[in-house]
Amino acid sequence: MHGTTAIVSDPHEIANVMGLEGIRFLLKESEGLPFDIFFMAPSCVPATPLETSGASLEQEELLCLRDDPRILGLAEMMNYPGVLDGMRKFLQSCGSSEPA
Numbered sequence: 176m177h178g179t180t181a182i183v184s185d186p187h188e189i190a191n192v193m194g195l196e197g198i199r200f201l202l203k204e205s206e207g208l209p210f211d212i213f214f215m216a217p218s219c220v221p222a223t224p225l226e227t228s229g230a231s232l233e234q235e236e237l238l239c240l241r242d243d244p245r246i247l248g249l250a251e252m253m254n255y256p257g258v259l260d261g262m263r264k265f266l267q268s269c270g271s272s273e274p275a
Contacts, residue, residue, distance in 0.1 A: 181211035185250040190217045194230035195239075202245060215250035216240045222253035 189197035198214070205212040220232040240246045252258060 179210055181213065183213045183215065183247060185215045185217065187217040187220065187222070187250060187253070190220045190230060190232060191222070191226065191228040192230055194220065194232055195236050197230070198240065202243065213245050213247050215248055216246050218249045218252045219254040219257070223256055 184201075186198050186201050189201060193200065198216070201214065216237050217232060218237075220230055221228055237249075254262075
């Protein structure tokens with residue numbers, strides 16, 4: 176009764192394997208629980224080009240999540256090699272073709 180009332184989760188690992196379908200699964204299965212579960216949209220799936228976990232998410236797919244009231248924002252940028260290498264796709268602001 177006086178315990179956890181809400182959590183915020185990064186569904187990165189399920190997105191690595193199942194992509195957008197995995198995120199939608201978590202959203203559906205967590206509805207109606209006795210506490211609130213919010214999510215951050217995984218910012219890079221896979222985390223780096225070295226991973227071969229099965230799924231990938233691009234900007235267009237992530238944009239379809241932004242209107243969900245339980246998606247609070249973008250999760251951690253895990254592809255630090257891409258950022259350090261100046262890869263354009265990781266330096267762009269959402270919805271823009273210009274670098275951030």
